Amino acid sequence: MSSEPDGxxxxxxRNDTTVAAAKSASSSDGARVKPADALFKNLTRSAGLGxxxxxxxxxxxxxxxxxxxxxxxxxxxxxxxxxxxxxSPPVFGVAALLFGTLLTAVIAMVIAVxxxxxxxxxxxxxxxxxxxxxxxFVVDLLAAVPSVIFGLWGLIVLVPRMEGVQKFLTDYFGWIxxxxxxNGVVGRSIFVASVVLAIMILPxxxxxxxxxxxxxPTAHREAxxxxxxxxxxxxxxxxxxxxxxxxISASMLGLGRAMGETIAVALVxxxxxxxxxxxxxxxxxxxxxxxxxxxxxxxxxGRGALIASGLVLFVVTMIVNMxxxxxIARRREFSGAAA
Amino acid sequence: MATRIDVSGLTAYYGKFKAVSDxxxxxxxxxxxxFIGPSGCGKSTVLRTLNRMHEVLPAARVEGRVLxxxxxxxxxxxxxxxVRRAVGMVFQRPNPFPTxxxxxxxxAGLRLNGVRKKSLLDERVEESLRGANLWEEVKxxxxxxxxxLSGGQQQRLCIARAIAVEPQVLLMDEPCSALDPISTxxxxxxxxxxxxxxxxxxxxxxxxxxxxVSDTTAFFTLDRTGDPGRLVxxxxxxxxxxxxTEKRTEEYITGRFx
Ligand SMILES: Nc1ncnc2c1ncn2[C@@H]1O[C@H](COP(=O)(O)OP(=O)(O)OP(=O)(O)O)[C@@H](O)[C@H]1O
Ligand SMILES: [Mg+2]
Numbered sequence: 303m304s305s306e307p308d309g310x311x312x313x314x315x316r317n318d319t320t321v322a323a324a325k326s327a328s329s330s331d332g333a334r335v336k337p338a339d340a341l342f343k344n345l346t347r348s349a350g351l352g353x354x355x356x357x358x359x360x361x362x363x364x365x366x367x368x369x370x371x372x373x374x375x376x377x378x379x380x381x382x383x384x385x386x387x388x389x390s391p392p393v394f395g396v397a398a399l400l401f402g403t404l405l406t407a408v409i410a411m412v413i414a415v416x417x418x419x420x421x422x423x424x425x426x427x428x429x430x431x432x433x434x435x436x437x438x439f440v441v442d443l444l445a446a447v448p449s450v451i452f453g454l455w456g457l458i459v460l461v462p463r464m465e466g467v468q469k470f471l472t473d474y475f476g477w478i479x480x481x482x483x484x485n486g487v488v489g490r491s492i493f494v495a496s497v498v499l500a501i502m503i504l505p506x507x508x509x510x511x512x513x514x515x516x517x518x519p520t521a522h523r524e525a526x527x528x529x530x531x532x533x534x535x536x537x538x539x540x541x542x543x544x545x546x547x548x549x550i551s552a553s554m555l556g557l558g559r560a561m562g563e564t565i566a567v568a569l570v571x572x573x574x575x576x577x578x579x580x581x582x583x584x585x586x587x588x589x590x591x592x593x594x595x596x597x598x599x600x601x602x603x604g605r606g607a608l609i610a611s612g613l614v615l616f617v618v619t620m621i622v623n624m625x626x627x628x629x630i631a632r633r634r635e636f637s638g639a640a641a
Numbered sequence: 642m643a644t645r646i647d648v649s650g651l652t653a654y655y656g657k658f659k660a661v662s663d664x665x666x667x668x669x670x671x672x673x674x675x676f677i678g679p680s681g682c683g684k685s686t687v688l689r690t691l692n693r694m695h696e697v698l699p700a701a702r703v704e705g706r707v708l709x710x711x712x713x714x715x716x717x718x719x720x721x722x723x724v725r726r727a728v729g730m731v732f733q734r735p736n737p738f739p740t741x742x743x744x745x746x747x748x749a750g751l752r753l754n755g756v757r758k759k760s761l762l763d764e765r766v767e768e769s770l771r772g773a774n775l776w777e778e779v780k781x782x783x784x785x786x787x788x789x790l791s792g793g794q795q796q797r798l799c800i801a802r803a804i805a806v807e808p809q810v811l812l813m814d815e816p817c818s819a820l821d822p823i824s825t826x827x828x829x830x831x832x833x834x835x836x837x838x839x840x841x842x843x844x845x846x847x848x849x850x851x852x853x854v855s856d857t858t859a860f861f862t863l864d865r866t867g868d869p870g871r872l873v874x875x876x877x878x879x880x881x882x883x884x885x886t887e888k889r890t891e892e893y894i895t896g897r898f899x
Contacts, residue, residue, distance in 0.1 A: 430699075431699050519736075521732060521734060521736035522736055522738060522739070524694065524697065524732065524736070525732065525736045525737075525738065525799070525802075526738075526749070527694065527697055527725065528692065528694055528725055528729070528730040528732075528803075529725065529726070529729075529749060529750040529753055529802070529803075529806065530722050530723065530724075530725040530726030530750065530753060530754070530806070531722070531725075531753050532722050535753050539738065539749055539753070540738060543738070543740035543741070544739065544740055546740070633740075635785075635786050635789065636739070636740050636741070636742070636786050637739070637740065
């Protein structure tokens with residue numbers, strides 16, 4: 303039996319909403335809508351709405367929990383640096399945590415992004431094909447490995463060896479406030495946490511940047527070369543400008559991961575709640591690490607406080623992404639999207 | 642400024658594949674030379690050996706000699722970067738840098754050469770855009786993206802970019818194949834004008850175009866697919882189109898090529 307004559311009958315037996323939707327759709331855009339299209343449209347629409355409702359419910363729950371804790375708080379949540387939500391009266395604030403989160407993430411980016419871009423450029427521009435293909439494969443593979451693996455490697459192998467690097471930095475560059483220390487004491491610092499984070503996000507940023515640079519049309523690369531550009535000049539005139547939005551997006555993904563990373567940072571940092579620019583001194587904490595450290599022992603207020611800090615992280619991540627989008631959009635007409 | 646080109650024993654490979662074999666020809670200074678021939682006969686390949694763009698492709702290599710005013714481009718110690726600064730190129734599809742403004746596109750080559758002085762750059766932008774017959778159309782929007790121009794304007798922008806560095810030779814690979822007849826005429830006019838300052842080599846599939854713009858025409862062909870391309874004959878354009886020496890050439894230009 304052919305399915306052709308069956309079509310209309312099946313259609314008529316479908317539920318009313320689908321038919322109504324099909325009717326309204328066909329009347330609105332003036333074209334006949336096939337039953338399958340209408341069905342698919344409704345499926346996707348309800349999936350989308352369902353997801354939105356779920357997110358709204360989760361957000362409502364979190365905000366409710368957080369509000370309870372915030373109203374019990376005797377400090378200012380945004381400016382207080384201490385974190386005693388389980389005390390009586392509870393006093394806690396996200397200032398030091400937020401500071402640590404942003405600082406570790408930014409330092410991690412400063413370390414990871416140039417290295418990742420360098421790796422991506424090496425693979426796409428410099429390496430002979432015999433080397434580029436396996437290298438690209440390895441980077442993609444590493445990007446697929448959960449970042450906590452790199453975090454563990456960093457903790458076990460790298461952290462014990464960071465002492466010397468940190469000593470060197472403070473001895474020779476201690477005159478830069480960032481690298482100053484109290485009497486040369488270095489330790490489990492923001493800097494070490496940042497290096498571990500950098501290692502964690504390096505593969506994903508490198509893999510995405512490589513994809514981005516691969517997209518640069520041969521025509522633009524040849525245009526630069528034909529003008530007498532060296533390979534590096536070709537990268538500067540054709541590859542980097544074209545890849546800029548993609549690299550920014552890749553970096554933002556890395557930044558998001560760095561800010562949200564819990565265990566690795568929790569294992570490195572001594573969980574102290576102070577705001578200090580001395581990135582080599584043993585101090586610091588981040589929002590995500592604090593959640594990992596504190597959730598088990600938290601009472602109701604403590605849990606609410608952690609949730610509130612999580613919401614702050616969420617908002618900050620959103621702001622960072624919006625800024626990145628704004629940067630990309632600012633030069634959209636020069637992005638090559640039109641070409 | 643304009644330069645003669647002498648090619649001898651030129652053979653070009655893509656990996657193991659021999660694309661063109663044992664090419665010999667000479668090009669006079671301040672002349673327009675057209676390369677014609679069936680698709681795949683190696684016109685683009687030969688053109689790209691003239692500014693060492695051929696070897697940019699992986700595993701591509703060249704044998705033989707290309708003399709630019711007597712100096713071998715493939716001689717030992719010759720930097721391809723310098724060759725490409727002396728021999729400009731315009732591609733089949735207009736390829737202005739999409740991330741740059743019209744102004745920045747034109748001066749891209751100058752900036753690579755280290756020219757920074759604003760007044761000098763300004764001067765050369767106007768000069769080159771006038772040279773490419775584009776100045777009047779874009780002078781009020783030099784800061785706009787180059788990719789926002791029409792196809793024909795983009796191709797003239799690419800020509801302006803190529804001549805801004807004052808090369809000795811200008812290579813053009815089917816520069817009009819992506820353009821409408823009006824833009825094509827604009828480019829052909831431009832070629833006739835540029836001839837007074839540059840040695841020009843143009844690849845074209847358009848016989849009328851070759852007849853209109855060129856002084857000399859070179860006909861390439863390949864005997865069977867998989868065989869390397871070869872130069873059949875090269876002569877004054879009038880001669881090639883009225884009374885070619887080789888039968889293959891006559892068959893091709895009269896459309897009886899099989
Ligand atoms: N990048 C490449 N890799 C491998 N082979 C190539 C490459 N480019 C061209 N070839 C081969 O070299 C030969 C000559 O190509 P070429 O592009 O020079 O021909 P053409 O005369 O310019 O053709 P058309 O008129 O279609 O542009 C063809 O057989 C082609 O398949
Ligand atoms: Mg070609």
